[in-house]
Amino acid sequence: MPAQTISLPSISNTRSTVANAPNRADKGASLAQKARLYSHAQQLLADARSGQVELKSRLDDATVSKKINVLKDPAAYRSEREMNLAHFRELLRVFQSAAVDKDGKMDVTQFKSVFSVVLGTGLTDEQMDVLFMKIDANTDDAIDWDEFSTFMLLRAEGQTAMREAAETRLFNADTMTKIVTPHRETINKILYLSGHKRFMTCSRDGTVCYWSDKMKLQRSYKNIGARRPQSPNKKKGFSPAPPKVFGQPHQRWVHDCIYMEDTSKVVMSSDDHEVTIYDYTTMETQIRLDLHDTVALSLDSYHDPENPESDQTTLILGTDSGHILFFTFSPLLLFSATGKKKDDPPPLINLTSARSLKTFGATLWKRKSHNDWTLKVQYFADLKSVVSCSPDSRNSFCMGTEVGKGKWSFVTASVYRGVNTFAFCKFPICLVTGGTDRQIRLWNPYRLSNPMAALRGHSSPITDITINPINGQIISLSVDKQIRIWDIRKQQCLQTLFDHVEHKPEDVLTRVFFSKVHARLIAASTIMETYKLRDPPARGAEVPRTRGGGEV
Template identity: 55%
Template sequence: MSLLPIPGIRGGEAIPFSKAAPKDQKHELRKYYGAAGAVLHRAKADTVELQTKTDRVNVLKDRASYRSEREMNLAHFAELMSIFKQASKSGSGKLTMPEFKSAFSVVLGHGLTDDQMSILFMKVDANMDEAVDWDEFSTFMLLRAEGQSVMQEQAETQLFDTESMTTHFPILTPHKDMIIRILWLGKSQRYLTCSRDGMVCCWSDRLKLQRSFANIGRISSKPEPGLNSKTKPPWIHDCIYLPNLNKLAMSSDDHEITFYDSTTMETQLRLDLHDSVAFTMNYHYDTENPDSDQSTLLYGTDQGCVTLIRFSHAALFGTAISKKDQAPVISVDSLSKTPGVQVWKRKAHNDWALQVEYYHDLRSVVSCSPDEKESLVMATQTGTKKWTVVSASVRKGVNAIAYSKFPLALISGGTDRQLRIWNPHRLQRPTASLSGHLSPIISITVNPLNGQAISLSTDKAIKIWDIRKQQCLQTLSSTIEHRPENSLSSIFFSTHRGGKLIVASTVMVTYGLVDRSQKNRVRSHDAPIRAALWNGAFKQVVSGCDSGVVNVWDSSTGQKTFRFANVHEKAEITAMAFDAASRKLITGGRDGSIRVWNFNNGQLLQELVKGDRSEVTGITVGIFAYVSIEPSPQPQ
């Protein structure tokens, strides 16, 4: 493809630039051309019937080839290819503008006006030779379909608002130590937070403090020799809510799990674990049958054991409390002999069990550990007393796990800073390993509204991941100094009131989801706009920003019609201009590169190499004529 004369280069001189289109684009286009030609050949021989298959979607890896195939299937390509061969009067396979209008008026619809057909022809004819061949047309259609599909997906992606007041001004709490758990109490429509020192705070659904309870769990049933039991402060490791029983359960370093009334915070029961400390707990009950008397408590210990206790409410909480703060103490070893209680215990890991979860959809108990050999363990119930156990090993172990129902995935993160996505039905190896964190991952939660995983690392970095596309969408960095350790200890995503992310240390910071309508109305770019150009040929406005994104806008409707990004890879756009015919967009970057684009489908036509990497500050396009005047012969 040829360019208009460039200032500083004389006619006939060799142009010191020319870079071919990316190889991956050429490879993909050749694949489509070959397949389309084969289908057309067999169709003419009556050996195959053209069919349209637009419903093939890979939900885990929605790559560009699948998106392009949904927009333009092979049968459609074969039909268009035959039109090019038949409609070309010269036999060259190229269509002039009148031939293009006549041939494609049926395929593209009779509703298009003559001007609209002319504009489409000019968009396809990027090299301005006043003729369109099959290569130009198919390249334009494929890249435009790909770009529009990506643009649609990005428009539907809902991220978190980082500019609201709540992200810059944290919510102060009575907690003096790190918050280890944030809970949503659905029945009472309130939040509950618990810190390591045993303080519990109740919050409204708008995170307004309602009530706080200090020193919960300070009285231990097993004081150490020489230490006053009333002054011993046990370290709280985990806290869970039992909705059908209206109780809280806390595990502490005094080898106990203590149950409290969630309204009065009075002690109801103490479960003695002997020489084990429960680092993590989980709870399950039949939500579809509120009258059910059966519930399940799970916990993982510092010895790597996972214990499942299935109990009837009367069997565990039927004992009356004789005095305040003197609740009955039950040994975990004696529970297996108690009527109405079943205990299942297994040595799952050779290191601490940091998290244990029961996923009812999978009928499975999943636990994780820093143990490199038994990092991730899944036990699936196959019978009344039968369990099938599978495990996976991860370098440096796993610190946190989360489960997504749609798309179906098990997500894990650990000290190696990798976020891994697993198929829970095949736990042998992960389906994807995503990089991005610079510090160990310590907590993971899921945004079920948008199919996103949210991970937290020790450096206070929060990353939002698209589970289906397996890529990082957003990074949230807290600039607030968190005390006492300047780190975040807990994250929680709530679907209440449209969804919000809550992160906590001794204070809480909330991130609400961006309102799509507000975002589309107020913002056109996510970075400062570098240039906005009017294109009279196509009646469009083309804008570019510092993040390397170019948007194309319809001037009559104000709608964005196309978008392409990474114009200069990681460099910013510093200059933009159209060519003399307004068919191509020329961009300059801070890295000194100059590129020529078909801005209607995002195709890179050429890259101009000017010999150095100095910033391009301006681009001027014009038509220059060079006249050579030879001196007249001198008389002898």
């Protein structure tokens, strides 16, 4: 039966109905009528109970889970579990029949005999007495329809509020933990390596740190990729030493860092026009990619999800020229070309040379997607798409979907003052962007013509976004070190975290990262700050009460 809006009868109508009850003088007729009423009431109560009077579904959990998307459609969740109008009318008739008093009231004895099945199964007399006192708001040892219906509605509302409170878990700012790191420059990447059950952080000076699940430092590597000056007799494929500044080797800046799970390699892009692939365990250089006249600002990689046995891996690069580069290679062929001897330099692949690519069995395909820097690029296996963003106001947001082997279809969207960062939420499904105009925008990934919603609240440009998939929340970071938590379904800000720590060398937060495995938010500069989700309300915990004594 479809759910309807509940419209309760007024107490005056109820009392008039009770006043028109059969004459009590006719005891025989009255007893027979009562017997029929009680028999009918028991049947109605059984139907009402199976009809979710206790906010339980009439369907089994498996059926409900197939038909109702709880997180995506809370309205359907409520309509399936709350009482409908027909059941409430039946309860009214049962109440009127049982309340034989001329004022339309019911004492505790009548209450126990009639409504024990509805309000709780297996309750003792003492528990029923307590329940009766909760309903009896004016403490006159009798309950009327107003008191009973109010209690039933507040009971349903209270359970809905408790469920929403459990879904809307916020972070506990009072228990924020500050973690000192070996990083001397700001952290530009935080990763969780699920296969190794550890965190990885990388700063722009090339320092890489590995952390345990409990955020304990395990290993650190400083100045990864800093090359020593080479001898005059250069070996093939080894580039000259970096220039010296004031007698010191040039300190290169790392723009991005990723971990390729299928090859167990760490990849870094730097301002020396190179992308370097390192061994995960030793952090020794394996392969160097020369971009010639461009710099890779962002990285990502993917392995063919349709063919897990494929030996092809694709490294995606977003450059400062607005291009997206797809470097496809076979790990077996590529890494077998590394130096056999200890002193052999790592191979250098010139991405602008077809001959160099062919030598290593690799291919390169690129596309001009933006008219400004490609600040971020990421591949989403669920969408089979590559998404990139740029400060470009015209081609701010680009999404390329794989429509066939080696074939891509690209769609772009325009955002005023461009897009600095983005994230993807699986449930409810949406793409989230943030930029210099201080607005969070929600996009339908299958239709990028216009955003679904725009969330306002930040007072500074947005620099990073991450997703809390546990509760369907957006976590955004702005230049003023303000972290905001947004509810995607309600489209409102739930919490704001303020950072009062003075960071050095720059007083900024550069990254936010949410770990679904540990229910932990990490904010980073040169140090890390961790926030834990508050525990949900315990089952059976006492709920707030109204002034009338009912549960909310």
